[in-house]
Amino acid sequence: MFTKILLPIDHTDENSWKKALPTALEQAKFYGAELHAISVIPEIIQLPNLPAGYGSGAKDFVRDKIAAILSANNAADVPVHIEEGSVYRELLKFAHKEGVDLIVMASAEGDFPNYEIGPNLARVVRNAHCTVMVVRN
Amino acid sequence: MEALDNIVGAINGVVWGPLMLVLILGVGFFLQVGLKFMPILRLGTGFSLLFKGRSNQGEGQISPFNALMTSLSATIGTGNIAGVATAIFLGGPGALFWMWMTALVGMATKYAEAVLAVKYRETDELGNFVGGPMYYIKNGLASHWHWLGWAFALFGAIAAFGIGNGVQANGVAHVLEANFELNRSVTGVVLMVLTAAVILGGITRIGAVAGKLVPFMAISYIIAGLLVLLIHAGAIVETLELVFTYAFTPHAAQGGFAGAAVWAAIRFGVARGVFSNEAGLGSAPIAHAAASTKGPVNQGLVAMLGTFIDTIIVCSITGLAIIASGAWTSGESGAGLTSLAFETSLPGVGGYLIAISLSIFAFTTILGWSFYGEKCVGFFFGYRALMPYRILWIVMIYFGATADLGFIWLLADTLNAMMAIPNLIALALLSPIVFKLTREFFASNGATEEGESRPAE
Numbered sequence: 138m139f140t141k142i143l144l145p146i147d148h149t150d151e152n153s154w155k156k157a158l159p160t161a162l163e164q165a166k167f168y169g170a171e172l173h174a175i176s177v178i179p180e181i182i183q184l185p186n187l188p189a190g191y192g193s194g195a196k197d198f199v200r201d202k203i204a205a206i207l208s209a210n211n212a213a214d215v216p217v218h219i220e221e222g223s224v225y226r227e228l229l230k231f232a233h234k235e236g237v238d239l240i241v242m243a244s245a246e247g248d249f250p251n252y253e254i255g256p257n258l259a260r261v262v263r264n265a266h267c268t269v270m271v272v273r274n
Numbered sequence: 275m276e277a278l279d280n281i282v283g284a285i286n287g288v289v290w291g292p293l294m295l296v297l298i299l300g301v302g303f304f305l306q307v308g309l310k311f312m313p314i315l316r317l318g319t320g321f322s323l324l325f326k327g328r329s330n331q332g333e334g335q336i337s338p339f340n341a342l343m344t345s346l347s348a349t350i351g352t353g354n355i356a357g358v359a360t361a362i363f364l365g366g367p368g369a370l371f372w373m374w375m376t377a378l379v380g381m382a383t384k385y386a387e388a389v390l391a392v393k394y395r396e397t398d399e400l401g402n403f404v405g406g407p408m409y410y411i412k413n414g415l416a417s418h419w420h421w422l423g424w425a426f427a428l429f430g431a432i433a434a435f436g437i438g439n440g441v442q443a444n445g446v447a448h449v450l451e452a453n454f455e456l457n458r459s460v461t462g463v464v465l466m467v468l469t470a471a472v473i474l475g476g477i478t479r480i481g482a483v484a485g486k487l488v489p490f491m492a493i494s495y496i497i498a499g500l501l502v503l504l505i506h507a508g509a510i511v512e513t514l515e516l517v518f519t520y521a522f523t524p525h526a527a528q529g530g531f532a533g534a535a536v537w538a539a540i541r542f543g544v545a546r547g548v549f550s551n552e553a554g555l556g557s558a559p560i561a562h563a564a565a566s567t568k569g570p571v572n573q574g575l576v577a578m579l580g581t582f583i584d585t586i587i588v589c590s591i592t593g594l595a596i597i598a599s600g601a602w603t604s605g606e607s608g609a610g611l612t613s614l615a616f617e618t619s620l621p622g623v624g625g626y627l628i629a630i631s632l633s634i635f636a637f638t639t640i641l642g643w644s645f646y647g648e649k650c651v652g653f654f655f656g657y658r659a660l661m662p663y664r665i666l667w668i669v670m671i672y673f674g675a676t677a678d679l680g681f682i683w684l685l686a687d688t689l690n691a692m693m694a695i696p697n698l699i700a701l702a703l704l705s706p707i708v709f710k711l712t713r714e715f716f717a718s719n720g721a722t723e724e725g726e727s728r729p730a731e
Contacts, residue, residue, distance in 0.1 A: 148399070149399045149656070178400055179400075179660055179661075181400070181402070187561060187564050187645065191402065191564050192400070192402050194401055194402075195400040195401050195402060197401075198400060198401025199400060199401070223661075
């Protein structure tokens with residue numbers, strides 16, 4: 138039913154992969170689909186007062202962090218994609234461009250009732266062209 | 275508005291009182307003595323480091339010329355043009371003397387800031403170097419001092435809107451109105467759009483182009499300033515007499531100049547001096563922490579040059595041009611005064627040169643300070659909290675451009691003092707570390723920092 142699954146991971150938030158990664162792996166195995174991990178980082182602006190190339194290593198840095206998370210959870214062969222910009226916009230863009238048919242995304246750790254669906258997740262759910270699975274913690 | 279003016283004025287009176295001046299000059303002097311006047315004596319070492327260039331991660335060497343240009347771009351701004359003019363307008367010729375004093379002790383302050391910034395920097399969630407006063411307080415001082423770091427980051431995030439945003443936008447609006455009769459609101463909107471394109475739209479090309487223009491504008495400005503001084507060469511000795519005399523004696527009203535007490539000369543000289551060279555403010559170390567450098571002392575030696583070039587060279591040119599040309603008794607203030615000094619000496623070119631260079635300096639300063647503000651906000655909330663700050667940053671540009679000149683400078687001064695206080699206390703407390711690193715560096719002829727070259731992530 139699904140052929141390409143996308144799992145957004147925030148390397149600073151354990152919540153984003155702890156339960157969502159095993160879930161996504163299981164889905165991928167069940168459907169024989171390929172699983173892709175993605176992380177969106179803010180754009181690093183080259184300003185005149187900063188050394189040339191400041192922030193040029195950020196993508197690789199985050200890629201390594203995500204790869205470490207994946208291999209620690211028996212998913213070392215999952216390809217990692219790093220995009221820059223607004224989180225939900227880049228996720229949707231990537232999913233559309235790459236023909237993703239299922240997005241697996243963790244809900245946030247909410248302190249208030251009904252606040253587990255953060256602004257990025259809400260926008261992904263609302264605007265995605267494919268199925269979105271929200272993994273509740 | 276008047277009530278707000280009074281409130282800010284009252285706070286200003288307290289934070290810019292004698293205590294503050296003692297703190298700025300005192301801490302600087304203490305560091306200068308503790309370093310055995312090394313920053314002044316080793317000025318040549320700093321320049322040679324700059325000219326040797328610094329290796330940059332994977333992209334080979336930055337040429338010495340580029341290194342000098344980058345350093346110039348970061349240092350020269352509205353403070354050198356408009357700031358000096360307001361200092362002389364309010365404090366008289368003697369203010370220039372007190373500006374020099376802030377630079378002489380400020381070289382030690384700036385050196386210490388950069389040394390500590392590199393020594394105690396961290397790697398953020400995206401693998402970039404982050405540092406600055408909040409980090410050297412957090413990583414260098416015992417936990418009961420950590421509130422100083424919080425205070426710095428809080429005031430820094432707010433103060434950025436003054437010195438790095440409102441004053442800059444105001445300066446541009448003022449000078450474009452004076453020279454091209456451009457409506458201030460129009461200037462405000464144009465600046466907002468350009469800034470938004472860079473920090474929200476990611477169109478970094480605009481920032482890069484502006485950054486490339488800065489060194490050329492800086493050099494044109496310095497050459498034009500020297501020409502103005504050359505034209506008034508006969509008045510130079512008299513000008514220097516004025517500067518030294520009225521640094522210690524009150525000046526009576528003369529022409530459009532309202533007169534100034536010695537206290538005003540000190541207060542405005544020091545305030546605008548610090549505004550221009552940023553020594554003690556705590557902003558520059560945030561940028562120095564981002565550098566890929568051999569080590570703390572190497573970065574410190576390059577950093578202290580900034581203060582020297584900024585105040586001893588560029589501010590002096592502006593100040594002497596204003597006094598020597600006689601423009602200072604005209605009743606003009608701010609960029610308008612500098613503009614007048616240049617225009618009367620170099621008719622047809624002077625005013626436009628000031629208008630254009632000020633606009634470019636101010637624009638890159640607005641971009642640069644957005645980084646400082648962001649790092650202060652990031653200290654509290656991490657890298658995900660930057661977007662709202664960037665949006666607020668852009669909105670404030672318009673208010674800065676259309677606000678009253680006097681009020682916006684008053685507000686900026688007040689906020690600057692509030693971020694400088696925690697930083698200066700931290701510098702005094704951490705001074706033994708600075709002295710130790712410096713001693714070891716020079717005792718080993720720089721060998722202490724040869725092995726620890728780390729590429730920036």
